[in-house]
Amino acid sequence: MAPLTSLFAFVALLFAFAIATHTSNWAVLVSTSRFWFNYRHLANVLSLYRTVKRLGIPDSQIILMLPDDMACNPRNSFPGTVFNDKSRLLDLYDDKGQGEQKGMGGIEVDYRGNEVTVENFIRLLTDRWPSSQPSSKRLMTDDRSNILIYMTGHGGNEFLKFQDAEEISSFDLADAFEQMWEKKRYHELLFMIDTCQANTMYPAFYTPNIIATGSSAKDQSSYSHHADQDVGVAVIDRWTYTNLEFLEARLNGTASDVRLGELFDYYTFDRVHSEAGVRYDLFPGGAEAARDRRILDFFGNVQGVEVDDGDAEDGSWREDLEKLKRFVEIAEAEEKRMAAKESPSEPASAQDGSIAEGRQKSGRPARDMAKGGESWLKQAVGVGSLLALGAAWVVIK
Amino acid sequence: MAEPLQGTVIDKDATPASEKADAVSVAPPESPGSVWTRRIIILAFWAVVATLGLPHWIWTTSIYRAELPAEQMTRWSEGHACDLKYPIHVALETGSLPLDQLKAIAEKTENTLNLDNGQSLFSFQISALDDHHNATHERALTASMQQQSTSKAPSANLLSMTPTLELTHGPMDSIGTDNLVAFLVNELQQIFKDEQASITYLLRHSPFHAASKGFNLGTEATKAIEKRTTRAFKYSSTYHVTFSLFAASASPSAWDIEEALRQYIKPLLRQLSTVSDFQIDTQVQLFASFSPSIAGPQYDEATNSYKLLQSDLSGFINAAEWPLSPSIGSGPTLNMVLYIPGPGQTPLLLETGGNSWTIPQWGGVQILNPSEKQAGRLTTSDLEPVMLTFADQLISLLGVPNSPPSLAMRIASLKRERATSLILSASSTLGALNRLTRKLESIAIPPSVATSVDETISHLEQACSNLREGRYQLAFENARTAEAEAEKAFFEPSMVGQVYFPDEHKVAVYVPLLGPMAVPMIMSALKELKSFRQAKVKTS
Numbered sequence: 046m047a048p049l050t051s052l053f054a055f056v057a058l059l060f061a062f063a064i065a066t067h068t069s070n071w072a073v074l075v076s077t078s079r080f081w082f083n084y085r086h087l088a089n090v091l092s093l094y095r096t097v098k099r100l101g102i103p104d105s106q107i108i109l110m111l112p113d114d115m116a117c118n119p120r121n122s123f124p125g126t127v128f129n130d131k132s133r134l135l136d137l138y139d140d141k142g143q144g145e146q147k148g149m150g151g152i153e154v155d156y157r158g159n160e161v162t163v164e165n166f167i168r169l170l171t172d173r174w175p176s177s178q179p180s181s182k183r184l185m186t187d188d189r190s191n192i193l194i195y196m197t198g199h200g201g202n203e204f205l206k207f208q209d210a211e212e213i214s215s216f217d218l219a220d221a222f223e224q225m226w227e228k229k230r231y232h233e234l235l236f237m238i239d240t241c242q243a244n245t246m247y248p249a250f251y252t253p254n255i256i257a258t259g260s261s262a263k264d265q266s267s268y269s270h271h272a273d274q275d276v277g278v279a280v281i282d283r284w285t286y287t288n289l290e291f292l293e294a295r296l297n298g299t300a301s302d303v304r305l306g307e308l309f310d311y312y313t314f315d316r317v318h319s320e321a322g323v324r325y326d327l328f329p330g331g332a333e334a335a336r337d338r339r340i341l342d343f344f345g346n347v348q349g350v351e352v353d354d355g356d357a358e359d360g361s362w363r364e365d366l367e368k369l370k371r372f373v374e375i376a377e378a379e380e381k382r383m384a385a386k387e388s389p390s391e392p393a394s395a396q397d398g399s400i401a402e403g404r405q406k407s408g409r410p411a412r413d414m415a416k417g418g419e420s421w422l423k424q425a426v427g428v429g430s431l432l433a434l435g436a437a438w439v440v441i442k
Numbered sequence: 443m444a445e446p447l448q449g450t451v452i453d454k455d456a457t458p459a460s461e462k463a464d465a466v467s468v469a470p471p472e473s474p475g476s477v478w479t480r481r482i483i484i485l486a487f488w489a490v491v492a493t494l495g496l497p498h499w500i501w502t503t504s505i506y507r508a509e510l511p512a513e514q515m516t517r518w519s520e521g522h523a524c525d526l527k528y529p530i531h532v533a534l535e536t537g538s539l540p541l542d543q544l545k546a547i548a549e550k551t552e553n554t555l556n557l558d559n560g561q562s563l564f565s566f567q568i569s570a571l572d573d574h575h576n577a578t579h580e581r582a583l584t585a586s587m588q589q590q591s592t593s594k595a596p597s598a599n600l601l602s603m604t605p606t607l608e609l610t611h612g613p614m615d616s617i618g619t620d621n622l623v624a625f626l627v628n629e630l631q632q633i634f635k636d637e638q639a640s641i642t643y644l645l646r647h648s649p650f651h652a653a654s655k656g657f658n659l660g661t662e663a664t665k666a667i668e669k670r671t672t673r674a675f676k677y678s679s680t681y682h683v684t685f686s687l688f689a690a691s692a693s694p695s696a697w698d699i700e701e702a703l704r705q706y707i708k709p710l711l712r713q714l715s716t717v718s719d720f721q722i723d724t725q726v727q728l729f730a731s732f733s734p735s736i737a738g739p740q741y742d743e744a745t746n747s748y749k750l751l752q753s754d755l756s757g758f759i760n761a762a763e764w765p766l767s768p769s770i771g772s773g774p775t776l777n778m779v780l781y782i783p784g785p786g787q788t789p790l791l792l793e794t795g796g797n798s799w800t801i802p803q804w805g806g807v808q809i810l811n812p813s814e815k816q817a818g819r820l821t822t823s824d825l826e827p828v829m830l831t832f833a834d835q836l837i838s839l840l841g842v843p844n845s846p847p848s849l850a851m852r853i854a855s856l857k858r859e860r861a862t863s864l865i866l867s868a869s870s871t872l873g874a875l876n877r878l879t880r881k882l883e884s885i886a887i888p889p890s891v892a893t894s895v896d897e898t899i900s901h902l903e904q905a906c907s908n909l910r911e912g913r914y915q916l917a918f919e920n921a922r923t924a925e926a927e928a929e930k931a932f933f934e935p936s937m938v939g940q941v942y943f944p945d946e947h948k949v950a951v952y953v954p955l956l957g958p959m960a961v962p963m964i965m966s967a968l969k970e971l972k973s974f975r976q977a978k979v980k981t982s
Contacts, residue, residue: 068672068803099735103761105768146734149762168938175935180768187676189803214944220882227874228932298735299757350755351673352792352799353806353831365602365849366833369709 067232068189070346072097072107075166077198077207079113079158081120084278085269087111088129089197089239089285091137094152096292097193100345101299104153108169108184111154112161112208122275129281129289131273155182163213170221172230188229193237193343197285200240202263203249215249226252233328235305235343239284241266244322255327256335258309260284261319268318287316292344299345306336481974484966491963505884508892512876514899519873521649524865524906528564528641528858530582530634531912535571538589539614544570550623555630563645564638566630567912580913582854583633585609585626596625600633600848607633636845637855641862643667648866649873673802674841677718677860677867679922680773683711683836684723684805687820688730688764690784694812697780697820699724705822706829707836713853714840716915717860723769730781733760739787747789750809755792755799758807776839777805778832782812798831806835857918864921865905868898871928885937894931898924 074097076083076090094109116125116138127138134143142148156165168174169184186192199206203215225231236257238246243259250257260267260282269279270286281289291311295303312321325332517523534548552568571584585607596611607629611617642659645651675681687697703722711720732738736757739748750758759766759779768775783790789811791797798808808831812820838844842856872895879887901924908917 066672098762101733101735101757101759101761103766147731164938168935171933171938173933173935173938180770180772189672223881224878227878228871298737299733300737300751300753345757346761350799350801351669352752352755352794352796353835366706366709366830368603369713369849370705373709373712 066189066349067191067342069186070097070102070106070191070193070343071184071186072102072193072195072344073110073169073184074107075110075161075194075196075198076112077110077161077196077205079208081115081118082278083113083199084115084127084276085281086197087113087115088127088137088281090195091127091152092129092281092285092289093195095135095137095140095149096289096296097344098149100296100341102344102346105181106346107153108155108182109153110156110161110166112158114157120277122277128273128276129286131271131276131280133273159208161208163207163211163217166207166213167217167221170230171224172228184230186230189232190230191343192231192234194234195237195239197239197282200238200242200246202242203245205238205240205246215246218246219249219251222250222252222255226254233338233342237288239267239282243267243284244320247322247324250324250327253327253329255324256305256338257324257327258312259322260317262322265319284312284317284319284321287312290316292340296340296344299341301341303340304336305338305340305343308340309336477973481970484963484970487963488967505886506889507879507885507887508889510876510879510887510892510895511899512880515872515876515895518869518899518902519649519876521652521869523869524650524902525910526563526645526650526862526865526906527910529910529912530564530566530630531580532566532568532583532585532630533571533581534568534585534587536587536589539587541570543614543619544587547619547623547626550619551626551630554623554627562638563641564634580915581605582912582914583607583630583851587611589613596622598625598629600846600851602848603850605848605850605854633846633851636843637858639663640667640670640843640859643671644859644862644866649869650866670838670841670843673800673838675774675776675803675839677841677864677922677925678773679926680719680721680771681840682721682723682769682771682773682775683707683778684725684766684769684775685778685780685832686724686764686766687726687780687782689726689728689782690730690787691782692728693818694782694820695726695728695818697726697825698822699825701822702825702829706826706833710833710836713849714837714842717853717857717918718840719773721769721771721773725765727764730764731760733757733762739783739790745791747791748783748787749791749793751793755807756801759801774803775805776836778835779805779807780828781807781809783809788812798835800835800838803839805839806832808832854914858914861905861909861914861918861921864918864925865902865909868902868921868925868928871925871932872898875928875932888934888936891931891934891937894927894934898927898931901927 072093074090074093076086078086090109090111094107097107098104115121115127123133125138126133126136128135129137136148137152139151140148141150156169169182172184174183184192196205200212204212206212222234225234232254234255236247236250236255237259238257239260240246242261242263242265244262246259247255247257261284268283270281270283272279288308288311291308295301295307309321309323314320323335325335328335514523534544534551536544539547548568548570552566555566555568583605586609588608588610590610590612592612594612596609596617598610599608600606601608609626609629611622611625614622639659643664646659685699685703687694687699689695703724707722711722714720736754737751738754739750741747742749758781759777766777766779790809792799792809797810798806800806808828810820810824810828812824837852840856841859842852843859844852846852846855875891875895879885901920905917905920905924908914908920
């Protein structure tokens with residue numbers, strides 16, 4: 046009986062989520078390899094970064110993990126740049142734009158170098174941080190957030206290597222997603238991974254509302270797309286290149302209406318040279334519902350907006366605010382009177398009874414300290430101790 | 443003690459063996475003493491392993507898992523721990539009626555109201571206000587009844603700043619008690635109807651849904667509430683409010699925002715400060731350009747104006763270039779954006795009409811087409827309509843309900859709603875933590891988590907009893923603490939294990955470490971056991 050009830054509860058929960066729409070978009074973009082010969086992995090991630098930023102996800106909602114800095118690598122013959130195509134038209138690192146068109150500017154890296162670790166990644170997903178962690182490095186999502194997670198690096202059967210030192214297994218990842226789901230940290234999640242045997246990373250997932258896609262089947266490699274002879278290394282991976290080709294061609298603005306299914310159909314063997322896979326079964330409604338999701342639900346920051354219905358209420362509002370103002374004035378006068386009663390010598394500091402008041406108050410101790418230092422006794426003690434020290438020095442010498 | 447013994451063993455073993463190796467194929471029998479010595483040595487090694495090695499290994503590899511009150515956590519997460527009820531205390535006050543009559547009216551009203559919805563969340567407690575009213579509960583509403591000499595139908599007016607219902611009615615003998623009661627019942631039901639609906643909506647999809655069965659929620663009402671909850675921010679004890687002026691050109695480069703805020707926004711936030719703290723920031727940005735991913739304003743010849751398409755509104759905020767990053771510190775940021783179009787694009791209007799829109803859980807945006815004299819600086823009076831719209835957007839973003847038409851009542855209603863949702867959220871977090879700790883067996887549970895969980899449960903219990911007593915401010919505060927503690931427990935930073943180790947990894951770690959040591963120990967133990975058994979067979 047108990048499992049049946051919990052099943053009902055679960056179905057009810059699913060329904061509750063299904064009817065709700067998302068209100069924010071977040072992207073977690075991770076490259077897990079460093080060193081010059083892995084240039085393409087950083088280019089992959091920066092390409093995705095550019096795409097989601099172009100489609101309106103603000104930097105504060107993009108978590109970018111870059112283990113290395115290719116632009117400043119001494120082997121880079123184009124210092125300060127990262128390209129994802131041998132045409133070298135688009136600088137991913139600092140997009141200054143071409144001619145008339147303004148570029149997107151630089152990138153904001155949230156986790157760099159040695160900070161890109163399995164532990165930090167798991168902490169990021171589960172939001173288990175010490176209180177000192179700055180909020181710009183946290184994934185502050187809730188049950189109305191859609192999350193895009195893109196990972197690239199070197200991997201194998203059910204694992205992805207982080208920086209040659211450690212690896213994340215598909216089970217760790219699945220457990221992290223489970224923790225996120227339990228705490229209602231996502232509404233829908235699109236997981237994308239470009240690595241060898243990528244499709245082995247997602248069968249372990251067991252939490253709902255996830256669409257997962259990978260670049261290659263088990264025992265298959267993921268290949269790079271092409272190398273740039275002047276840069277000297279491969280500049281992008283095939284599967285990511287395919288994604289970008291589609292996204293650049295079809296998603297020109299935040300108004301475009303392209304579905305995920307079209308993107309997934311674009312991953313043909315001819316283009317990717319490996320068998321890209323998609324997992325739909327965790328998503329409520331299965332393949333049909335998942336394929337019908339707009340790409341912008343994950344890659345853009347597009348929510349429904351509500352145009353306010355004119356100034357129908359303004360009249361009453363004005364009245365209310367007028368009354369509020371009077372109310373506040375009365376309360377302030379009362380407070381002033383009370384303050385005056387309590388300490389007649391001190392003028393009431395509450396001038397405008399506002400939030401600024403708190404700041405003024407917090408500024409006071411510094412002044413008080415300075416004031417305290419003026420007392421002649423303290424000065425005498427200070428001079429005395431200096432003299433004593435001087436005498437001691439002379440005597441010992 | 444071991445050394446001389448070992449020495450003797452080697453001596454006895456070695457010398458005869460080397461001398462008689464060729465002559466006899468079997469080693470001479472050992473003396474029983476040396477056999478026992480060897481056995482004791484082997485036993486000693488095993489004893490070290492069993493008494494020191496094994497406990498040490500268990501001690502260093504085991505994970506500390508504090509005991510959590512699983513049963514209580516489940517009770518909360520499944521909604522059995524608290525039967526949510528909302529008693530509404532209404533006091534009747536009058537200058538004209540005798541106390542007995544007032545009490546009779548109160549009693550009748552209460553009976554009628556509670557008869558109508560005996561099963562429902564809200565129960566009304568109506569009392570006649572006399573000098574010695576008990577102050578144990580908060581009064582949700584005071585109905586102040588004024589008798590007028592002319593006989594006419596009773597009318598009511600809800601005051602906006604205090605929870606007071608002003609009720610005027612004709613002489614008692616002309617109107618009759620029953621009519622007055624019926625009128626009062628109707629008024630009170632109208633006032634609390636929307637709140638009841640929204641709390642029902644909150645509970646309906648939660649484990650506490652049993653409490654909300656009495657109230658029937660129409661689809662229309664559900665839609666309205668859904669829209670409101672989608673728009674509103676999640677509860678936080680601190681909100682940052684950022685007011686930004688974005689101008690497409692170099693002007694206006696200043697606005698009298700301090701004064702405008704003081705007049706229009708701060709009084710409002712002061713009223714809301716019992717629910718949350720607010721921190722205000724302002725900024726001015728010139729030459730703000732549109733994001734390249736929207737189509738931009740289209741010129742409309744018919745009206746000689748520029749129109750912003752509906753589809754562009756969601757991408758209107760240029761997230762890449764406009765400095766609207768969240769404020770430092772905890773708590774979400776509400777962005778209030780005022781956009782001034784450049785001289786080449788005025789007047790800029792919305793395709794759908796109006797000049798402002800709300801982005802759910804993000805903020806509000808407004809477009810102001812400045813007149814000639816506003817070019818340099820926006821004065822307080824220029825900002826008045828802007829601030830009124832901002833105030834309107836602000837309260838809807840904070841989740842303040844749209845009705846009843848009294849701000850004080852709306853804030854009280856918000857407090858009840860927030861208390862409920864905080865209780866729900868804390869309970870669901872408890873449930874999540876409970877399930878998680880059971881599912882992930884290798885995750886550590888530090889003692890601080892257990893403390894926080896206990897704290898959460900005790901505050902939840904207090905919040906629940908406060909709620910049932912009708913002390914909503916206290917209930918709200920307890921629920922807030924409970925939720926904060928529950929979050930703290932769930933997001934305990936040390937509860938991150940490298941959770942999963944495949945078995946191959948374990949083998950790979952332990953074999954090189956223990957193999958060289960374990961093989962001789964096990965082999966010698968086996969050998970000795972064997973010979974022990976043979977010896978036994980021989981002797982018997």
